[in-house]
Amino acid sequence: MKNTALTNTHIALGAKMVPFAGYNMPVQYVGINAEHETVRKAVGVFDVSHMGEFILKGEGALDLIQKVCSNDASKLYDGKVQYSCLPNEQGGIVDDLLVYRMDEKTYMLVVNASNIEKDWDWISKFNSFGVDMKNISDRTSLLAVQGPKAAQALQSLTDTDLSAMEYYTFVKGTFAGVENVVISATGYTGAGGFELYFDNEHADKIWKAIFEAGAPFGIQPIGLGARDTLRLEMGFCLYGNDIDDTTSPLEAGLGWITKFTKDFVNSSNLAAQKEAGLKNKLVGFEMIDRGIPRHDYEICDANGKVIGKVTSGTQSPSLQKAIGLGYVQSDFAKENSEIFINIRENLVKAQIVKFPFYKG
Secondary structure, rough: OOOOOOOHHHHOOEEEEEEEEEEEEEEEEOOOOHHHHHHHOOOEEEEEEOEEEEEEOOOOHHHHHHHHOOOOOOOEEEEOEEEEEOOOOOOOOOEEEEEEEEOEEEEEEOHHHHHHHHHHHHHHHHOOOOEEEEHHHHEEOOOOEEEEHHHHHHHOOOOOHHHHHHOOOEEEEEEEEEEEEEEEOOOOOOOOOEEEEEHHHHHHHHHHHHHHHHHHHHOOEHHHHHHHHHHHHOOOOOEEOOOOOOOOOOOOOOHOOOOOOOOOOOOOHHHHHHHHHHOOOEEEEEEEEOOOOOOOOOEEOOOOOOEEEEEEEEEEEEOOOOEEEEEEEHHHHOOOOOOEEEEEEEEEEEEEOOOOOOOO
């Protein structure tokens, strides 16, 4: 099992550590609900250094990205980030990822921890463009500082005007006295904030500086448990749960990052699927009756006929009600439709709602 540069820090802080994507990661410190609330109302810090980072460099870097990614990376400019996915040749998704344009010939791809090797092999397979590829995952640390007070908490550590940064943009600069830190106005919580990329050797220094600067704002360390409840309240997909090698990006509601203005892996088949109409759709639902929906629970109609399955579910700390994501047959995907979740052989009533669950 791999450790991040901050594993010992988490253990010293009393974090409950669990194996996650081959890494020893903090799942919680004081409790998921309290940590969740800290991020929604103030500011919290996640160590997400298990994520993967690839640098693609060369004349053909954009061509390679355009080939393997569903979104249109030609729209990127220096300092801009884009959410995208890697379609496979069977209609599913290899991974979802972020694409950073460092300059005209240099890009950074940020991929999920569990897929680092798979993604590397997949992208390499299409590298007929002579692109220089470097996997910098093992030497790169990543902290997500999330919450409405994130900009205030971090501002004293950088000359970059954090409150002026637009969502999904980044700068490379000095942070906490460390040069070449990527400061990115991104995150997967829906609470606002920043993600910081830097070399492992600076992890302790940057972690300490963040907690000193953030102390007046109530900053706290946050585990992966709250990261999951936060992203779920926004209706954000989690790879391995809501999207995987078998799920269509169109059925997953990712049509907005699937651009048919260019040719990419499996684009013609996905375009045909769009034309023919989708058989299934990823929906959000709130429980009306008591019960927590869990991954792989059956979704049924009023007669008990199976019409889909749950991909993610939890008791929402912000809404104080149980919520979930799942695929259902398109006929049942309309907002306010009544569905039933099969929880231990009981059909428990739920209702389809629009994303995000949490409106802030």
